[in-house]
Amino acid sequence: MTGPAVGAGTGPARAAQEPGPTEASLPGARPADPWFRRIDWEASIWVVLLLAPILAVARSGLAWPVRAGTCTAILAFIALYLHTVNVMPAWTALPEHPSVRAQVAPVSAPLLGLVILALATAPVLGWWTGFFLPYLMAIVLFATPLVTGVSVVMAVCTTACLAALGLSDGEEIWPVLGSSASCAAITIGRISAEVDERRRSTDRQLAAATEREEISRDVHDLLGHSLTVLTLKAEVAQRLVRLDPERAEAELAEIVSLSRQALADVRATVSRLRTPDLAGQMEASRTAFAAAGLRAAVSGRVQAVPLPQREVLSWALREATTNVLRHAGASQVEVELEAGRLRVRDDGVGLRGRAAGNGLSGLRRRVEGDGGELRVLSPLPPRPGSAVQGSQGRPGTELEVEL
The missing domain is CATH 1.20.5.1930 (Single alpha-helices involved in coiled-coils or other helix-helix interfaces)
Structure with a gap:
């Protein structure tokens, strides 16, 4: 259900103006994927079905302000849904035994917006507003643990069916039943994804x-x-x-x-x-940066990173720390850690004039073996709020791992 963050791997306009190698020139590296390859098409393609209510409303005999307002609400629903499914973290990015707040926080705001937009069409669509239900439940299912997602789907679909039976003459139950059947199919897909993930986890444990x-x-x-x-x-x-x-x-x-x-x-x-420990590596990197006289800003909690992701992020942090200390000649370094992502930025000399060794190639194989992506960019892409920025003659380097 989730997809990589759109735009996360593209370089800034400034990078094209400054000489020096970018990610594509690194041995073992590859260019960032084009935008259309970073879209989660499996989740996004279904918005095509929402063209049906748009056409139905547009061809109705309602007053044009009503038609325009309803179509605008549907188009806004499509836009917000596409944004949500392509940037929200998947259930696999949740920490072990997450709290209710940790489960709900990433999707509460977009879900609220989607519900408001769907309800805005109710005066025109009536019970056909249930057409939006599978999209809402898909987000819940693929962004929360299986038990939470299935419980929410069962509660919402049951309530919708009972409401349609009790508040209508019976004919309106069919669109709600159809939407509930779609939710059931999505639930089966979510269960299948859970089984596959557990099988992969078991395979990793057996291999270890x-x-x-x-x-x-x-x-x-x-x-x-x-x-x-x-x-x-x-x-x-x-x-x-x-x-x-x-x-x-x-x-x-x-x-x-x-x-x-x-x-x-x-x-x-x-x-x-010798498998590195993420908590130990975070402390080791912080100590090494301090010993080298670098101003280091290290943010993130190891506890927020799911256990299956910690090993590969430990290797990535170790490699990034080694590169900063040995080659960057930096004065500042910034480490950001969160579930499914590690980003290390430095304001050093960048990648110009030196060839990358086997470390990045080996790290890329390790990251891609876990289904992730490694991006190395030089000059630094500008990031709002970051204290580490490149300059003329010191373009800096950013290493990012996304799982």
Whole structure:
């Protein structure tokens, strides 16, 4: 139901005027998607059905101010609905065990506006105002947890059907029943999406458990073999110290070589298991920026980020911190964290004159593997309220991860 924020990945007009590489020139990077690819067509295409009441009202014999007002309300409903479904966070972006306020806050204002616009058409459409019901319930279903969404849909549809039966002569029940049937179909789609998400979550957990088991086996095999060989050679060297010093020295040299190789093998294996912790990485980045003398503004709560998103955002923050400290030459850095999004801005030298390493390419693969998108922009796109802005000669860089 949700789609990426329209315009989030496009560069500013100023970026086209300043020289230097943009996101498209980075190894492993790609240009921002055009606007039509950032629209959630699966949710947006259904507004075509709202052309029917517009045409019906336009061709009616009502006075033109009434027709104009009703058609305007329907068009405003379409515009607000399209905006809402393309920018609102999905239920997967909610924190674990969200409060009622956390569930309702993102959609309460747009839902209120949509309800007002729908009711504005009631004097003309009558019970056919129920035509708007599936659009409202779709937003509720895909922006809230499953239990909350289904409960609201059942309550609203039941109330609408009972009202149509009790307040009309019975004929008006059909448009309400039709809308309720559409809501039921949308509910089935929401349940299917929930099942798919849980299956993906289970697959991720199984993959992590399998990897941990493999690493455990690798560490056991490495240490078991290496320590056994080292022990045997140490015993041989101990016996040869007085009998044959030269052979003992050779054995000791082999022990040193084997120890270094074993240490390298263990480090390589353990690095596969070293998953960064988002809370720890936030604190580590804040400390590193302070130690480097940067003015850092770090905002956001780790608790607001759903658990499945924390690992990839931790990797992204680690990579962004490394790039700022090693390459940016910045004086200010800004870190913004929220559910499904991480943005890091610096006012440094930008990306001109240096080639990106493997870090961004690897991070992009990791982000896209979780169904997200990585955007790296230089010069900085202007953002109202941000204290970090680019300047001539110091265009800055923005790294943004959206899940």
